[in-house]
Amino acid sequence: MKSTETLKNPGYALGARSEAQPSRMTFWIKSFKKLCKNPLSASGVVIVALLLVCAIAAPLIATHNPLEQDLGRILASPSLAHWFGTDEYGRDIFSRIVYGSRVTLYIIFLVTIIVGPIGLLIGTMSGYFGGWVDSVFMRITDIFISFPSLVLALAFVAALGPGLEHAVIAIAITSWPPVARLARAETLTFRNSDYVVAAQLQGASSFRILFHYISLMCLPSLIVRLTMNMATVILTAAALGFLGLGAQPPLPEWGAMISTGRSYMLESWWLVAFPGAAIMLVSLAFNLLGDGLRDLLDPRTE
Amino acid sequence: MIAIESLSFDMPGAGKSKRILNDINIHVGRGECFGLVGESGSGKTSILKCLAGQFKGWEGGIAVQGKSIADTSLKERSNTMQMVFQDPYGALHPRHTIRKILNEPLAIKGLPDKAERIHKALKDVGLDESFLPRYPHQLSGGQRQRVAIARAIILDPDIILLDEPTSALDVSVQAEILNLLASLHHRRQLTYLMVSHDLGVIAHLCERVAVMKAGEVVEVVAREDLIEGNVTHNYTQSLLQHAFSRE
Amino acid sequence: MDVLAIENLNVTFRTDEGIKHAVRDVSFTLNNEKLAIVGESGSGKSTVGKAILRLNPPSTLVTADALRFGETDLLACNEKAIRAIRGQHISMIMQDPKFSLNPVMTVGEQIAEALSVHRRISKREARLAALEMLKEVSIADPEHVYGQYPHEISGGMGQRIMIAMMVIPEPDIIIADEPTSALDVSVQQDVLNILTRLIEKKNISLIFISHDLNLVKKFCDHVLVMYGGRVVESIRADALSNASHPYTRGLMESLPSLRHRRDVLPVMTRDQNWLTQDYTP
Numbered sequence: 001m002k003s004t005e006t007l008k009n010p011g012y013a014l015g016a017r018s019e020a021q022p023s024r025m026t027f028w029i030k031s032f033k034k035l036c037k038n039p040l041s042a043s044g045v046v047i048v049a050l051l052l053v054c055a056i057a058a059p060l061i062a063t064h065n066p067l068e069q070d071l072g073r074i075l076a077s078p079s080l081a082h083w084f085g086t087d088e089y090g091r092d093i094f095s096r097i098v099y100g101s102r103v104t105l106y107i108i109f110l111v112t113i114i115v116g117p118i119g120l121l122i123g124t125m126s127g128y129f130g131g132w133v134d135s136v137f138m139r140i141t142d143i144f145i146s147f148p149s150l151v152l153a154l155a156f157v158a159a160l161g162p163g164l165e166h167a168v169i170a171i172a173i174t175s176w177p178p179v180a181r182l183a184r185a186e187t188l189t190f191r192n193s194d195y196v197v198a199a200q201l202q203g204a205s206s207f208r209i210l211f212h213y214i215s216l217m218c219l220p221s222l223i224v225r226l227t228m229n230m231a232t233v234i235l236t237a238a239a240l241g242f243l244g245l246g247a248q249p250p251l252p253e254w255g256a257m258i259s260t261g262r263s264y265m266l267e268s269w270w271l272v273a274f275p276g277a278a279i280m281l282v283s284l285a286f287n288l289l290g291d292g293l294r295d296l297l298d299p300r301t302e
Numbered sequence: 303m304i305a306i307e308s309l310s311f312d313m314p315g316a317g318k319s320k321r322i323l324n325d326i327n328i329h330v331g332r333g334e335c336f337g338l339v340g341e342s343g344s345g346k347t348s349i350l351k352c353l354a355g356q357f358k359g360w361e362g363g364i365a366v367q368g369k370s371i372a373d374t375s376l377k378e379r380s381n382t383m384q385m386v387f388q389d390p391y392g393a394l395h396p397r398h399t400i401r402k403i404l405n406e407p408l409a410i411k412g413l414p415d416k417a418e419r420i421h422k423a424l425k426d427v428g429l430d431e432s433f434l435p436r437y438p439h440q441l442s443g444g445q446r447q448r449v450a451i452a453r454a455i456i457l458d459p460d461i462i463l464l465d466e467p468t469s470a471l472d473v474s475v476q477a478e479i480l481n482l483l484a485s486l487h488h489r490r491q492l493t494y495l496m497v498s499h500d501l502g503v504i505a506h507l508c509e510r511v512a513v514m515k516a517g518e519v520v521e522v523v524a525r526e527d528l529i530e531g532n533v534t535h536n537y538t539q540s541l542l543q544h545a546f547s548r549e
Numbered sequence: 550m551d552v553l554a555i556e557n558l559n560v561t562f563r564t565d566e567g568i569k570h571a572v573r574d575v576s577f578t579l580n581n582e583k584l585a586i587v588g589e590s591g592s593g594k595s596t597v598g599k600a601i602l603r604l605n606p607p608s609t610l611v612t613a614d615a616l617r618f619g620e621t622d623l624l625a626c627n628e629k630a631i632r633a634i635r636g637q638h639i640s641m642i643m644q645d646p647k648f649s650l651n652p653v654m655t656v657g658e659q660i661a662e663a664l665s666v667h668r669r670i671s672k673r674e675a676r677l678a679a680l681e682m683l684k685e686v687s688i689a690d691p692e693h694v695y696g697q698y699p700h701e702i703s704g705g706m707g708q709r710i711m712i713a714m715m716v717i718p719e720p721d722i723i724i725a726d727e728p729t730s731a732l733d734v735s736v737q738q739d740v741l742n743i744l745t746r747l748i749e750k751k752n753i754s755l756i757f758i759s760h761d762l763n764l765v766k767k768f769c770d771h772v773l774v775m776y777g778g779r780v781v782e783s784i785r786a787d788a789l790s791n792a793s794h795p796y797t798r799g800l801m802e803s804l805p806s807l808r809h810r811r812d813v814l815p816v817m818t819r820d821q822n823w824l825t826q827d828y829t830p
Contacts, residue, residue, distance in 0.1 A: 030565075034565070193392055194387040194392045194393040195392065195393055195394055195395040197354060197356060197385070197387075198384075198385065198387070198393060198450075198453065199406065200355065200376050201354055201355075201376060201379075201380055201383070201384055201385055202380050202407040202410050202457065203375075203377030203379075203380035203407075203410050203411065204406070204410050205377075205410075212406070213395055216395070216397045216398075217395075217396075217397065342704075443590070472590055473589070473760070473762075473800055473803050474799060474800060474803045474817045475589075476803070476804075476805075477803035477804075477805075477814035477815065477816050477817075478814075478816050480805060480814055481813055481814055481816065484812070484813070499734070500805075501807060502804065502805040502806060503805050505805070505807050506805035506814070525810075528807070529807055529808070541734070542807075544734045544735055544738060545734070547738075547767075548734070548763045548764065549763060549807065
């Protein structure tokens, strides 16, 4: 980043006012400040940040080993020693929730890096090329959309066998179509713009235009969509975990924790309440963050 | 340089197609500055879009430097023909820096000495290198149009298509851009095909003007005849009258 | 009594980059005439027009020593009072009729409604008045046009309908913000002629906001030239050719001319002093 720029002002370059060049860094700081101005999106930022901190520093935050069983203290109610109580094997629920954030983030991260590029590629290609490419891609998308996503995910996991990685693949397969549709709709608005025509006149290949021109313009709304999508991903992952098809025990996954806690729910409410609250809080946070990002990134809402 | 012969184009629409260009014949010589003038819907921009490959399925013949453009791809034509657009906001990619915008044509062509070429193009349009790290939204309308012109000339084309290059600008900026276009025309021996609704602008820059109405060329007039009012067609006369009455 | 009196109008916007002073100390009086406000983009000319009707976005601060419409102090008006003035006493014609007309209502109904919101009359009377008005704006077949929707009519026709809508409640002032810049030159003249005829007939004062000095020179009585939020020159329209301010002269000279073609157009060099010096009327 060049910070010392002297702007020679040639007499004919009218209006070449020597305003300070805002650097990329200040742009990010400014955007972040803007995001935090709205209390709702600010709370989203805080909770997501907390989730990140929990996942990274899990060994430091957790008070116990999440896998260590203590059969002498099963189903203990919340106390100073066990903040959120213990489960049916005497494992500390607080520590399990803290470690569970790693599982949750792992799922979100994997699903997003699978879904984002696939959706972007299919969407921009069908929007830009149109014609039969569009028809083929969009019919495939329609087929995926017409199934209820949980049922489709269930079918995939049933076919592949239960497990965290398989759950990720199943969720990714069910959640790319809306992203592709969005990317296609965005592409349609940009594909005839003057800068794309200019690039075509320069002899740019279709793939260059897709990657260097159109994708860049689709990114903001795609990021918003993916952030909102994370909430759904968390819920689907929890549902799969609850049904026993996601993360396998003893891995501390929030949905699975609720599932096993269900049998003791009436006597020991904390087995279900804390993981449930964690799921709710985090998916709410991603929704709020998504809303905030939309206000920030999407020019149409201004 | 540009030979358009009996060009017709039907815009495909829902159900019926609409004829927007009808039997256009235009010949632009090397180094000439040729104008297309007419009111909205007269088809003047459509001719540029046919040349630029945005409209496909036209009938007739368009030849650039003796080669029919039906036989050459846009990529092959990119060294000969570039375009400057009306809207300086929409013509530059909002998320590319000026450096990236000017580097793109060079990167596509794989040309060496990129920095040197960018420097020269910027100098030719009256900007300096301090603009390179900026984004289009940090520039004024006139500066943006200068960048768009720099992008058009950076590949050293022979022909530049100008689509109302100044109508979105303030008059004082319009004067600067017109001066710039005139001096580039002179220095680089460019051929211009310029579209405008403003007779004053057209007559300032162009030596010959085709007057268009409802998809047809009604008359091709030399600048001197236009200024002296030596025009034959009624429509040209009424356009001239309006233009003179405003001065 | 002046129809409109403005003294030291200041408008500031709050933006992300800080406070932007869009209009500085603008004063003028309007008195049954055609007043033009001319300037380039960003000069604050439209902001002045909007400030009179208090149509600026909420983050705007409008202050003035006086902003009087007849006896009424526009600055002291509450939202309800200003709404009573909008349309009925002061109305505004925007640049592009496409965005100003309601797309799901026939144009005739829109004209009739413009009248009936301000006056208690029957539907039939409103319709007759609207048809009469369509005739006044030189529309050949009023009955037919009355039933058309905005997307079915051309730009020039749309602008005539806007004029009809704005004139029918017989306001005291019409503010026209670039009413002809989206139109072809041949249509421009017709629209301006219609506008002139109607406002002269009905005794309406006009504030004409434009970037086009040549147009204003022929069409208006008095001209305010704005630059950087200030009025740099206030001059009679017929005296524009002898304007004293270098900015006004620069604007006049930088237009390419058919009659006197110059190889190089004169380019203005802007002077920082223009932003601070007061003009002398």
